[in-house]
Amino acid sequence: MAAKTDGSxxxxxxxxxxxxxxRERPPKGPRPGMSVPAIVDAAVRVADADGLAAVSMSRVAKELGAATMALYRYVGSKDELLMLMVDTGYGPSPGPPAPEDDWRAGLTRWAWAEHKVLRQRSWLLHVPISGPPITPQQLGWxxxxxxxxxxxxxGEGEKMSVLLLITGYVRNEATLTSQIAEGSRAAGVDPSEMMPAYGRLVARLIDPARFPALHRVLSAGVLYQDDDPDDEFVFGLDRILDGVEALIQRRAG
Amino acid sequence: MAAKTDGSxxxxxxxxxxxxxxRERPPKGPRPGMSVPAIVDAAVRVADADGLAAVSMSRVAKELGAATMALYRYVGSKDELLMLMVDTGYGPSPGPPAPEDDWRAGLTRWAWAEHKVLRQRSWLLHVPISGPPITPQQLGWxxxxxxxxxxxxxGEGEKMSVLLLITGYVRNEATLTSQIAEGSRAAGVDPSEMMPAYGRLVARLIDPARFPALHRVLSAGVLYQDDDPDDEFVFGLDRILDGVEALIQRRAG
DNA sequence: CTAGTTCTGCGTATGGTCTACGCATAACAG
DNA sequence: CTGTTATGCGTAGACCATACGCAGAACTAG
Known part of the structure; x- marks a missing residue:
């Protein structure tokens, strides 16, 4: 009940x-008929196919031809399964930066690698993360x-803060674009029509006198065009890296 | 079934x-015994007290002394209720920048205002947002x-991108710190012991040969100290604003 | 004043979720 | 061979959102 605070x-x-x-398998008892990786893989398969909402214990069990409760011999709870899904969902980290890369090129590749993973597996964004990373591949990233x-x-602390900043940005950007995609699918609208429709909606709702700046943005046609999401991604990333560069030069000078 | 595409x-x-x-109330039929704002307020009260997970339709109805299904006369679904909760949860926007503020001071205040709201109502971070903002107060922000x-x-598009960048950052920062707080409450550990415990855990898990850079961070003691979360917030915000400043000067020059 | 219409409140019921618990059985140790 | 321990999994409980339909209230038209 109380938190374990022994030497371990x-x-x-x-x-x-x-x-x-x-952790070694205890020598007694029957052989396990499944394995944790097999369960996690099945769960990832379900999420890839039908989204995170479709990942229920019974659905994963069905995928494996097993009974629902059998899974609980391998994972302690659904949350634990989710944590493991995130670990394998991200996959192995992109590897260390190429020797010819400076820090900026390296971090750009790093950010793009996460961006790519999140675009392919947008369900990763819906997993409620419950703490700092502790799984092997996450620490690898x-x-x-x-x-x-x-x-x-x-400094070491600053490096950590910079990474937090970037990974947070990547996640956030991916969240926004995946919301547009999911929203358009839910409404049955063509994705490229989503932002224009949003612009028209806002234009219909707001009073130009109360929202002058917003009205100006609408007049400029900003919300109506269907931008390349990658351009938006590059914009924010470049801003952040510019900010980091300013810090690095201040520390150097 | 198909999306409505008439002139409206x-x-x-x-x-x-x-x-x-x-939207006007139809003149016929019995007077409504509740109102949408009353329901939303009750739901916000529940979330403030016991977190977003405690917000179920039956719990909100109980709060109002009404029957569960009565709520569905006012909101179309739980998701709709959540959207309205976000709107009133954020509250009115902080107001336009003071005349003496330059853009940087203004955006700093703007970011801090959201930061403050999210620190007080961390359940806002757990609401699955399902699209771009369309409620009155959100557009006010x-x-x-x-x-x-x-x-x-x-340019107008760049302004929008900058705001997206900042609000995303604020949300992300708030998510991380609230996770630490919630994690420590769940584990029954003192919040100030949370990061040190995390540092010890990582130190126990990783092999210094496989994770040299991470090991160096640990050796520097970075993860062991319990930083002021506000310092971390300021760090990232300053990086981003530096990046924006670089862009503004490039456009000006 | 009456009849018709329309809206409200809400009870019932369906189908979904996670998971605590306990039992039968299988595999090993001595 | 016996005891111990793990596994597989069925049952059941406690939630959840919400579709549907009915009783009755409040208004309008005649």
Whole structure:
């Protein structure tokens, strides 16, 4: 009931420990008929096909031809399963930066790699994350990001903050574009018509006297055009990297 | 079934229309015993007290002394209720920037205002947002943000992108700190012990040979200290604003 | 004043969720 | 061979959102 505070350190979910390869199978009892990776793979398959909302314990069990409750011998709860799904959903990190890359090129590639994963598996954005990363591959991503900043003048804490900033930006951008995509699918509208429709809606709702600046944006036609989402992504990323560059130069000078 | 595409424009949920003050009550039939604002207020009260997970239709109805199904006469679905909760949860926008503020001071205040709201009502972060903002107060926030950039050299589209960038950052930062808070409450650990515990955990899991950069961060003691979350917030915000400043100067020069 | 219409309140019921618990059985240790 | 321990999984409980339909209230038209 109380938090475990013995010498072993903080509590970790059992399935996470086994993801790190710690933990041996007890020698007694019947052989397990399934495995944690098989369950996680099945869950990822379901999420890829029908979205995160379709991932229920019974659905995953059906995918494996097993009974619902059988899964609970392998994962402690649905939340634990979700955590493992995130780990394998992201996949292996893109690897350390190429030797010829400076920090900016490295981080750009790093950000694009996450961007690409999130565009393909937008369900990752819907998983309620419940804490800082502790799974092997997630820490692998972090490691690769840190290496991009290796030669810079930044302190270790600053490096970490920069990565947090960038990964947060990537997630956020992906969330926005996936919402547009999902919204258009739900409304049965062509995705390229989504932003124009939004612009018309806002134009119909707002009073130009009360919302002058917004009205000006609408008049400029900004919301009506269906931009390339990648352009929007590049814009924000470049702003952030410009800000980081300013810091690096201040530290150097 | 198909999307409505008549002259009235895109479909909007009934309760949103009434939030904008459009829509008259039909003259016939019994007087409504409740009102949409009363329901939304009750739901916000529940979320404030017990978190978003506690907001179920039956719980909100109980709060009002009404029957569960009675609510569906006022809101079309739970999702619609959530959208309205977000609108009133954010509250009125902070107002236009002070005349003596330049764009940077204005946006800083704007960002802090959202930061403050999200710190007080962290359940706002858990509401699955399903599209671009269309409620009155949300567009009010947008309007105020745009006004901060009024005198700058940026194009209308760029202004919008900058706001998206900042609001995304604020949400992201708030998400991270609220996760730490919620995680520590769930584990029954003192919040100030949370990051140190995380640092120890990572140190126990990773192999320094496989994760050298991460190991260096740990050795620097970065994860062990319990930073002031506001410092972290300021760091990221300053980076972003530096990036925006670089753009503004490029456009000006 | 009456009849018709339309809206409200809400009870019932359906189908979904996660998961606590306990039992039968299988596999190993001694 | 016996005891111990793990597995597979059925049952059941406690929630959840919400579709549907009915009783009755409040208005309008005649």
């Amino acid at each position: 350190g903080p509590v970790i979910p059992a399935a996470i420990e086994s993801a790190w390869g710690l 972090m490691e690769d990001g840190l290496r991009c900043l290796d030669g810079t003048t930044l | 424009g895109p479909v909007i949920p009934a309760a949103i229309e009434s939030a904008w003050g459009l 947008m309007e105020d943000g745009l006004r901060c950039l009024d005198g700058t050299t940026l």
